[in-house]
Amino acid sequence: MVKLRGAAALAAVVLALSACGSGSGSPSPADSGQPRVLRLWHYESAESAMGKAWAEAIRKFEASHPNVTVEFEEKSFEQIQKTASMVLNSDEAPDLMEYNKGNATAGLLSKQGLLADLTEETTERGWDKLLTGGLRTTAMYDDRGVMGSGQWYGIPNYGEFVMVYYNKDLFAKHKVEVPATFEEFTAALDAFVKAGVTPVANAGAEYPAQQILYQLALTKAQKPWLAAFQSYQGKVDFHGPEFTYGADTFADWVKKGYIAKNSSGLKAEDMGVAFMNGEFPIMISGSWWYGRLASEIKDFAWGHFLFPGATMSPGSSGNLWVVPEKSENKDLAYDFIDITMSKEIQNLLGNSGGVPVAADPAAITDEKSKELIESFNKLTAADGLAFYPDWPAPGYYDVLVAGVQNLMTGSKTTSEVLDEIAGPYEDNLADLGF
Numbered sequence: 001m002v003k004l005r006g007a008a009a010l011a012a013v014v015l016a017l018s019a020c021g022s023g024s025g026s027p028s029p030a031d032s033g034q035p036r037v038l039r040l041w042h043y044e045s046a047e048s049a050m051g052k053a054w055a056e057a058i059r060k061f062e063a064s065h066p067n068v069t070v071e072f073e074e075k076s077f078e079q080i081q082k083t084a085s086m087v088l089n090s091d092e093a094p095d096l097m098e099y100n101k102g103n104a105t106a107g108l109l110s111k112q113g114l115l116a117d118l119t120e121e122t123t124e125r126g127w128d129k130l131l132t133g134g135l136r137t138t139a140m141y142d143d144r145g146v147m148g149s150g151q152w153y154g155i156p157n158y159g160e161f162v163m164v165y166y167n168k169d170l171f172a173k174h175k176v177e178v179p180a181t182f183e184e185f186t187a188a189l190d191a192f193v194k195a196g197v198t199p200v201a202n203a204g205a206e207y208p209a210q211q212i213l214y215q216l217a218l219t220k221a222q223k224p225w226l227a228a229f230q231s232y233q234g235k236v237d238f239h240g241p242e243f244t245y246g247a248d249t250f251a252d253w254v255k256k257g258y259i260a261k262n263s264s265g266l267k268a269e270d271m272g273v274a275f276m277n278g279e280f281p282i283m284i285s286g287s288w289w290y291g292r293l294a295s296e297i298k299d300f301a302w303g304h305f306l307f308p309g310a311t312m313s314p315g316s317s318g319n320l321w322v323v324p325e326k327s328e329n330k331d332l333a334y335d336f337i338d339i340t341m342s343k344e345i346q347n348l349l350g351n352s353g354g355v356p357v358a359a360d361p362a363a364i365t366d367e368k369s370k371e372l373i374e375s376f377n378k379l380t381a382a383d384g385l386a387f388y389p390d391w392p393a394p395g396y397y398d399v400l401v402a403g404v405q406n407l408m409t410g411s412k413t414t415s416e417v418l419d420e421i422a423g424p425y426e427d428n429l430a431d432l433g434f
Helices: 004-015 047-063 075-088 102-113 119-125 168-173 182-194 207-218 221-231 241-256 261-265 268-274 289-297 332-338 342-349 369-382 396-409 413-434
Strands: 036-042 067-073 098-099 158-167 281-284 302-305 315-317 318-321
Touching: 036 047, 036 332, 047 067, 047 289, 047 332, 075 098, 075 102, 098 102, 098 332, 102 318, 119 332, 158 168, 158 241, 158 369, 158 396, 168 268, 207 241, 207 268, 207 281, 207 396, 241 396, 241 413, 261 396, 268 281, 281 289, 289 369, 302 369, 315 413, 318 332, 332 342, 342 369, 396 413
Parallel strands: 036 067, 036 098
Antiparallel strands: 098 318, 158 281, 158 302, 158 315
């Protein structure tokens, strides 16, 4: 695995980078005068930091490309996750698409020949100068589709990580202090349960629950285990202390009432809306929610902290801009990516609750945004970005969804669930020749 020592470079980039990769470069075919269309798909909500920044990027793009219209379609994460290979192998492929990073997603599509190789554009436009260290890990894939080396197949323009969001008003009402250790965290959860409050908002039908299980496993994990799990640099024992603790503790949290058993069928949007409505004191999820919370929460004070007792948390560079190989407007897609890397868009992203990779530090004036970037700096300084649990094998996302749902409903033991998630992982290793 390409170690994430360089991930701390994102913090330095956010706080100190003075150059950016914007600029029109050489004349584009877009200047030919003929009407053209750029078909763009992404799955960020309009109120998220990325949604706001990319909406402005569309306006900027159309202003600088007067003969081009952007046809934007908002897709759900699940839609793109489940249908990308099929869509990108058809005539329905867009020209530019947001896609999840990692071996099981962007890596798989690159291996299948469905993504354009962006290496030449990355060098010519200077994106490689902005995306240094750990930011490159998820953008580059070898001929096996394994991240960290090879060619550039995607461009991230933000960072992300999982944290603990909390409702300050509910903490104050129930006299619960912000925890600094894992023991204090579980004591806080106990205090809410004792008061008749389910503390943790959750969604078992999509990514949130599996990320909680993974975060719990990471409290017992060291770097060699992470390298083995994510980049196949060693054997992973799914009945070892890391995953066993994660699965046992997650199941125990359900039994103790920290997590509602009936949240097994909920989706991420259900979880986020419930937290924003003040129904739960805690939500363990990613920085992609940050801008939306800042925009939509009006009735209570909220904050966040890194997961107590862990030096690593799920996180990485943000999702990728990928250009389908079948796109007939690759030049327009490259121009649009370039605009999202510009200072103007990066500054907007940073002040809207995102973690930009090429912002002007003096331009980040929003206090909430500064808090977010400070937490990211702290995590990356400890080399603490641990990627996501569904990355290592194709189809693994659905395997993990089913696994955590079985833990929540009690339909399977933790040992049975660990066997279930071990199988597809080990099958993928065999397919890759490990």
